[in-house]
Amino acid sequence: MIKFKPFLLVFLTCFLVYCHTNKPLQVTGTAAPVANPLLETEKVDLSASPVLPAQEAISKMQVEPGFEVKLVAAEPLVSTPVAVTFDNKARLWVVEMDNYMPDTIGTGEDIPTGKIVILEDTDNDGIANTRQVFLDSLVLPRAICLIENGILVAEPPSLYYYEIKNSKPGKKTLVDAAYAEGGNVEHQPNGLYRALDNWIYNAKLSKRYRKNGSNWLVERTHFRGQWGISQDNYGRLYYNTNSENLLGDYFSPGLGATNKNQRRVAGYVQKVVADNKVYPSRPTPGVNRGYMKGVLNADQRLVDFTAACGPLVYRGDLFDETYASNVFVAEPSANLIKRNIIKDQELISTGKQAYPGREFLSSTDERFRPVNLYDGPDGAMYVVDMYRGIIQHKTYLTTYLKKEIGKRELTQPLNCGRIYKIVPTGKNAKAVTLPDDAAQLVTLLGHRNGWVRDKAQQMLIDGKYTSAVPALKQALKDKNNPLLVMHALWTLEGLGSLQTNEVTTLLKQPTWQMRTQALSVLPSVLTKTSYKSYLPVLQQLVASKDSLAAPYVAFLLPTLQPLDQKATKNLRQQLVKNFSNNPYVTDAIISTLQDHEETFQKELLALAPDSSLVINQHLQGVIANIKSARANKDPKVLLKEFPKGAAMFATSCQTCHGPDGNGVAGLAPPLNGSEWVTGDKNKLISIVLFGLTGPVQVKGHLYKAPEINGDMPGIGYDKDLPNEDVAQVLSFIRRSWQNNADKVSAEEVGKVRQELKTRQKAFTTEELSKL
Known part of the structure; x- marks a missing residue:
């Protein structure tokens, strides 16, 4: 040292x-x-x-x-x-x-x-x-x-x-x-x-x-x-x-x-x-x-x-x-x-x-x-x-x-x-001493400094302080310090010591933040025997049209499903009836339907037939994505044909455009089906080498900030990057997913590079249209 x-x-x-x-x-x-x-x-x-x-x-x-x-x-x-x-x-x-x-x-x-x-x-x-x-x-x-x-x-x-x-x-x-x-x-x-x-x-x-x-x-x-x-x-x-x-x-x-x-x-x-x-x-x-x-x-x-x-x-x-x-x-x-x-x-x-x-x-x-x-x-x-x-x-x-x-x-x-x-200015910043004592750590779960609360919780769990369980259960009853209650709840969860009656009590609290903490902890405590105690409370939250708790109840459906399929179905139907135009509840419902979206859509027609409802629109969008993905090419074949291109895509492109080529919200537009990808090779080469400044229209939709970053960086500023590698990544994206354009050669990349060797800034779509 x-x-x-x-x-x-x-x-x-x-x-x-x-x-x-x-x-x-x-x-x-x-x-x-x-x-x-x-x-x-x-x-x-x-x-x-x-x-x-x-x-x-x-x-x-x-x-x-x-x-x-x-x-x-x-x-x-x-x-x-x-x-x-x-x-x-x-x-x-x-x-x-x-x-x-x-x-x-x-x-x-x-x-x-x-x-x-x-x-x-x-x-x-x-x-x-x-x-x-x-x-x-x-x-x-x-x-x-x-x-x-x-x-x-x-x-x-x-x-x-x-x-x-x-x-x-x-x-x-x-x-x-x-x-x-x-x-x-x-x-x-x-x-x-x-x-x-x-x-x-x-x-x-x-x-x-x-x-x-x-x-x-x-x-x-x-x-x-x-x-x-x-x-x-x-x-x-x-x-x-x-x-x-x-x-x-x-x-x-x-x-x-x-x-x-x-x-x-x-x-x-x-x-x-x-x-x-x-x-x-x-x-x-x-x-x-x-x-x-x-x-x-x-x-x-x-x-x-x-x-x-x-x-x-x-x-x-x-x-x-x-x-x-x-x-x-x-x-x-x-x-x-x-x-x-x-x-x-x-x-x-x-x-x-x-x-x-x-x-x-x-x-x-x-x-x-x-x-x-x-x-x-x-x-x-x-x-x-x-x-x-x-x-x-x-x-x-x-x-x-x-x-x-x-x-x-x-x-x-x-x-x-x-x-x-x-x-x-002038304040003495002094670190809180964290004792190796269970009772004192429980007290610190209610400290005004969030770092202290977090650390006390972690120390109790890491140290497996089961001796602190009685004090933690007492802390759950504190009516004056909600932060203490929340940390005590999750500390008990971390120690595997939460009991059903403690969670149901919090589920009935008038403070919505407390209810949502209790709802969030349910996936850890729902069992074949305990779920029957929780189910009436969940049903009541939905029946009372509690819009703050409803998304959380919907998120819980996959945990409840293997325990009681009938009760899960009834709860889902009640959520649809009460919240079919609430984007948070409807998306929470859809999040529980993986690979059953089309089956549920048929059921939904009877529950909420109005196609303009948020749940119908969002579900239809997900189903459209599923059908589109079915038409994608086998990625293993493309990996074998373009190994360097696949590797470069994973390193430089995937984080913004997504592994499925459909773009990432807030970052970049789709490559799958993009006319900029499957169209003129020289324009695509120019974009990848020197970047593109938005807005940019793809498949009839104008993408601009903040929907996307607005500025795609190029990779051509690296003079040591081989033309063959650039050609491979371009060929990879031109033939991936549902794209079916011809390959790009190293010679084609080299030609564009030579023509644009003095360029130092990204293109705009207006500039590209003149190429």
Whole structure:
């Protein structure tokens, strides 16, 4: 274990910067306690972006008045951090993605230099001063999760579990060999977020995980987000994509993902904040599409999100009440952190940006790259700053951005990284001590800091504290602290100690949030004997036309079906009669019908014959998708014919266009049946090489933001990419699914490449029409 004192840390930081830049830099102060008005008019030198020591970098930040930014760790104690988690001793476990983009072509990115390290503040001055390498020799690690006596580590393409013995790795177990299969660094699963319902969820993935003794359970869930994931006090998940401020779920995360034929379930992957405007405090020419009209404003500042990530629902107890459950979003390309205010209107969550024309935090330091945000054991907000020049991955790096990187010498150094915390000015942020005592941990389930509640729940379950069961059952009766009740409920679920009468009591609570928690826990407790006690309550909720509980009841039908088919059918019919025009209930019903949609449609004609009803329209859409999929070609044949093309599609195209080629909502339009895919080869080659800026019409529908990203990046900026590989991926998509166009040759790709060798920007459909 290496120890550093703060004064030595600053000295080493300056020394390393000097070695990399040959320019001595001077530490010039600490964080301003309030916003620095000089930053509004400070002239930024766009010819250089020097590395600044951490304290000087803080002085370049403009933070919301009443807050200050404090340093927790900086190089050489930490390098290229991308994710963190806290253990029950308040130590920071940090994922270091050391070899991410060593230069503009990613030279040596596959060298195993990534690490998981443990940082600790042993002298209690607020700054970490010891570093212990827990794991090294990893290739681009991206997420971790502490659970029981070990830690999950995501190292693409796999997910591993390491036992921990005296803060050192023990036995290694493969949990999922295909955790991050396909995609590239920007589009691979991450997060490993341990939620209220005791399952572990991810961004950019449709799987969830749970440890069950020595085994790991893996289940299908909704595909969510891109980088970073968080939850609110009710266990609902929030996430985003790089161009979308905030997305989220209206319902508990473990429900409604049981029908593979259903592409979208209302209430999941919803736009919570539709406003994607950003307000940098400096010109930001160094963004990937800075050459395009509308990307930068007249002052060369980014207009809309282009790298939104790391969302955090603030659940700490250090900020005042106006910040409770606000959602903060990082934007590393614009060097800022946004604040969103969320409002619940029964089931539906909507939000707006906190301020017109400014941000919660912004910096004039181009190397400030916030990529993840976290609540901490002290109630503060923690910021993970990769602190580097290159943030865009080579797969999508445009010639324009390469030139910007060269202008300001942004490639080096590669060994920087900072972790900050944001606290109210003058407040003493002190971590809560988590005792190894069952009774005290139960009390902490009602703590005002959400991190403390979550950790207490996890410790009780991980430690298998069955001795806490009586106290937990007593906590379920608390009428003054609903958060305590919710965490006690899920802790009992995690310990396998919930009883039927306890759940039915909560199902009858007047507070709808309590009812929905009880409904969400039912899949864990419904059995052949217990379901008869729950059934009358469920029937009453539907009969009373409880529109808040009804979607949850519908989601439960697959769990109830094997226990009592007749009762399930009757409950489904009653839901249809009472809620046939409710999109949330109808989609919940459809989510339970996998491979029985057409049979149910015949039954539905008698229950709700009006074709204009939401349930009829949505069901018909799903059936149309099923019929379309039946006409698709055998993917195994295409894989054999175009092995490189299939691999490239999985790496570069599938994450946005979907494995079925039918597009992904909020990201990209369909390739299956697209006239742009099956039509003129030269236009398709041009699009794939240099990208396409929307809107774009496909099969008679005009796709534009926010329905799609609005900007498809090209792959032709990589001069080392062989023409044969481009030809293969184009041939693969032109002959996949129901497409039946002829192949593309390497020579055809080479010809277009030569004709467009000076091009540096994406095409528009108007430009393509002239080719």
